[in-house]
Amino acid sequence: MSKVKVARKSTRIDMTAMSDVTVLLLTFFMLTSTFVKKEPVQVTTPASVSEIKIPETNILQILIDPKGKVFMSLDKQGDMVETLTSVGKDYGISFTPAEVRKFKILKTFGVPMKNMKAFLAMTSENQDKVLKDLGIPTDKKDNQFKSWIKEARATNKDLRIAIKADQNTPYKVIKDVMSSLQDLRENRYNLITALKKVSAK
Amino acid sequence: MSEIQTSDTGGKKKKGGSKQKKISVFVDFTPMVDMNMLLITFFMLCTSLSKPQTMEINMPSNDKKITEQDKNTVKASQAITLVLTGGDSIFYYNGQPDYKDYNSLKLSSYTPGGLRSFLLKRNDDAVTKINDLKKKKLELKISQVDFTKEVSDLKNGKNTPVVIIKATDKATYKNLIDALDEMQICNIGKYVIDTISSADKFLLRNRATKGAYARSGAK
DSSP: OOOOOOOOOOOOOOOHHHHHHHHHHHHHHHHHOEEOOOOSSOOOOOEESOOEEOOSSSEEEEEEOTTOOEEEEESOHHHHHHHHHHHHHHTTOOOOHHHHHHHHTOSSBOOOHHHHHHHHHSOHHHHHHHHTTOOOOOSSTTOHHHHHHHHHHHHOTTOEEEEEEOTTOBHHHHHHHHHHHHHTTOOEEEEEEEEOOOOOO | OOEEEEEEEOSOOBTTBOOEEEEEEEOOOHHHHHHHHHHHHHHHHHEESSOOEEEEEEOOOOOTTSOHHHHHHHHHHHEEEEEEOSTTEEEEEESSOOSSOGGGSEEEESSIIIIIHHHHHHTHHHHHHHHHHHHHHHTTOSOHHHHHHHHHHHHTOTTSOEEEEEEOTTOBHHHHHHHHHHHHHTTOOEEEEEOOOHHHHHHHHHHHTTTHHHHHHHO
């Protein structure tokens, strides 16, 4: 019996082309995408036909969840520090440098001033857990939201206000936020929406 | 492709010239691909591709100088007042409502056949002109700058309707955005978000009870 000779072939695959493709894809993703910000609550924005894009810098984002909790985020850390100190001054609270440093790295904040010190003392995992149950008070008696906006505006003149709210948020909360903004003469702001395609007619 | 042919002259030299020895250097790209794939996965998961859209609105200032009377003069001329209630329904009235007749408050919806067709009809003049402009722009007869300028002129023209949007506490944010959206679709340049007044609440209640509320109040 003769042995069947199997010709040995090299199983090497040339990966160069594959590498080219992946690098190309990687470049594409790096250039076009923006990082997702960590937000304490999941928010589904309503769709609209508006096609204006939001500017990238100097944004003061107001996040409103379906239950009506209000959070804020600023995109510049320097602004955050100054805003915190001046709001603290309004409420007679001063912060240690360690607390300021912890506040600086927060992505979104929204804590009543009386809880702020305790909140900043927590570890960041615990902060994430409690943050979604807190929120900035907007009611008439103790409108801390107003002072946050006022101080943020005082810190950075070019700030643009953007409201991002869930589609099921009751209008009552939106009205409170809007009238607080109106009181501060902040009459121009953006509403963040998702894209919807509708033909006129 | 990833082979590099190097030729070196061997150490031994023979009489009949030099024999070249070929060494092929094969670079293995597999780890490189692995790493790239990992990075792509990371970027796909941690980033969002689309930037969020926004809607720009200008709210009226809270100036107390604008009196109730001023509002009424606007109303009487060509205002349309929308009252957003919860759910899918929307009420509107033209100009000054007739407080005695519950039918002056009309029911509509967010569907294309509802509010949109009504507003398009009211804003007919501007809408047809803007559509003409759009066509011209597609045919590249006018520039983008001219287009935006003319559109905003038309939108804020003299005979375009003014829309006042009022929402009850039951309405959701989505209702508000939908209503604002209709303004954009129907090319209405003059609209304002206002707080609901007791007169509007009266109208709503009157309609819900088919006029019985007004009659009982009149007595």
